[in-house]
Amino acid sequence: MADDALFEFLHMEMVAHVYKEQAARTEMEQERSTCVSILEGMGFRVGQGLIERITKDTPSFKDDLDVMKFICKDFWINIFRKQIDNLRTNHQGTYVLQDNKFALLTQFSNGKQYMEEAPKYLAFSCGLVRGALSNLGLDSVVTAEVSNMPSCKFQVVIQKT
Amino acid sequence: MADDALFEFLHMEMVAHVYKEQAARTEMEQERSTCVSILEGMGFRVGQGLIERITKDTPSFKDDLDVMKFICKDFWINIFRKQIDNLRTNHQGTYVLQDNKFALLTQFSNGKQYMEEAPKYLAFSCGLVRGALSNLGLDSVVTAEVSNMPSCKFQVVIQKT
Numbered sequence: 001m002a003d004d005a006l007f008e009f010l011h012m013e014m015v016a017h018v019y020k021e022q023a024a025r026t027e028m029e030q031e032r033s034t035c036v037s038i039l040e041g042m043g044f045r046v047g048q049g050l051i052e053r054i055t056k057d058t059p060s061f062k063d064d065l066d067v068m069k070f071i072c073k074d075f076w077i078n079i080f081r082k083q084i085d086n087l088r089t090n091h092q093g094t095y096v097l098q099d100n101k102f103a104l105l106t107q108f109s110n111g112k113q114y115m116e117e118a119p120k121y122l123a124f125s126c127g128l129v130r131g132a133l134s135n136l137g138l139d140s141v142v143t144a145e146v147s148n149m150p151s152c153k154f155q156v157v158i159q160k161t
Numbered sequence: 162m163a164d165d166a167l168f169e170f171l172h173m174e175m176v177a178h179v180y181k182e183q184a185a186r187t188e189m190e191q192e193r194s195t196c197v198s199i200l201e202g203m204g205f206r207v208g209q210g211l212i213e214r215i216t217k218d219t220p221s222f223k224d225d226l227d228v229m230k231f232i233c234k235d236f237w238i239n240i241f242r243k244q245i246d247n248l249r250t251n252h253q254g255t256y257v258l259q260d261n262k263f264a265l266l267t268q269f270s271n272g273k274q275y276m277e278e279a280p281k282y283l284a285f286s287c288g289l290v291r292g293a294l295s296n297l298g299l300d301s302v303v304t305a306e307v308s309n310m311p312s313c314k315f316q317v318v319i320q321k322t
Contacts, residue, residue: 005214006240007167009207014175017203021182042178046170053166079167 007079011104015039015120036123043127044134051132054078064158067136068095075132080104093158097129098151105150118146129154168240172265176200176281197284204288205295212293215239225319228297229256236293241265254319258290259312266311279307290315 018035054074061067072084076099086098104121108114122144130142139159146152179196215235222228233245237260247259265282269275283305291303300320307313 005211006207007171009210010168010171010175010203013203013207014171014178017175017199018178038178042171042174046167046174049170050166 008104008107011121011124014042014124019120036119039120039123040127040130043124043129044131045127046124047128047131048135049131050078050128051075051135055136061136064093064138065089067133067138068097068156071129071132072097079128093160095156095158097154097156099154100151102150102152105146105152108149110149114149115146118149118152119144122146122152126154129156133158169265169268172282172285175203175285180281197280200281200284201288201291204285204290205292206288207285208289208292209296210292211239211289212236212296216297222297225254225299226250228294228299229258229317232290232293233258240289254321256317256319258315258317260315261312263311263313266307266313269310271310275310276307279310279313280305283307283313287315290317294319 018038022035055070058070058074061070068087068089072087076083080099080103082099082101082103084097085100086096088096088098102125104125105118108117126142126144130140133140133142133156139161141157141159142154144152144154179199183196216231219231219235222231229248229250233248237244241260241264243260243262243264245258246261247257249257249259263286265286266279269278287303287305291301294301294303294317300322302318302320303315305313305315
């Protein structure tokens with residue numbers, strides 16, 4: 001569908017732009033802000049805004065797992081048009097969300113040759129999740145890993161306060 | 162709808178980022194690439210990609226006016242969820258597309274106080290139109306003006322070769 005394409009193309013441009021501008025910087029400046037953290041920050045703010053709209057008519061959540069299920073289903077469908085395929089947890093605040101066909105990686109051939117490129121295209125989405133959780137009252141650390149394109153695992157570690 | 166929100170929030174972040182990074186640059190660098198042209202360029206490439214998908218099953222166009230009507234209707238709906246409200250032409254290659262409630266301006270209050278800010282939020286969309294037309298074989302110059310938020314006029318001048 002073309003409306004997904006709008007987001008995907010714009011995301012692509014944003015990644016390309018952030019990396020291009022970084023290449024033009026001096027080394028000292030580069031240390032201050034890495035591309036991944038810039039993209040993650042953008043995702044964070046977009047995630048905060050989106051979750052507010054999506055949860056507008058949602059009753060409150062009973063626990064962290066309930067929040068994570070919402071992220072895997074409603075939040076994910078809203079952004080990526082599919083839900084997370086598998087959610088696992090150790091029941092101690094760590095959650096692994098697996099998407100077997102992650103929208104932002106489907107344009108890559110599924111061999112190993114673009115594996116190095118993957119983190120660039122995951123930073124924004126890690127931020128999305130962290131931003132959404134943050135607005136639901138959960139501080140978290142979100143990382144992503146790819147072992148086989150276009151499948152992708154997001155690890156969420158809830159920070160206890 | 163929240164899926165529009167995704168694009169709108171991401172667009173907002175992108176504009177903010179491009180302007181922030183520009184502020185950190187030296188004067189000489191600033192001359193090379195203005196924010197408006199960076200955003201316009203991003204829009205151009207996104208427009209090129211989108212039009213290719215949207216026109217996949219469309220029969221070919223009979224003339225420039227036919228192309229412009231497609232931009233006002235299918236292309237606009239696809240991106241902004243509504244069509245252009247008014248299309249005017251002098252039949253000599255100049256078209257004025259008026260959107261009475263332009264999606265990327267609806268967040269502004271409709272007084273005069275944010276008028277200066279408007280061009281930042283229009284550059285990407287000017288690029289979208291120019292990119293789409295370019296892929297349909299028409300070179301153009303696209304500008305936008307706002308006289309009353311959130312209404313907006315895009316002027317397209319087709320370049321004869």
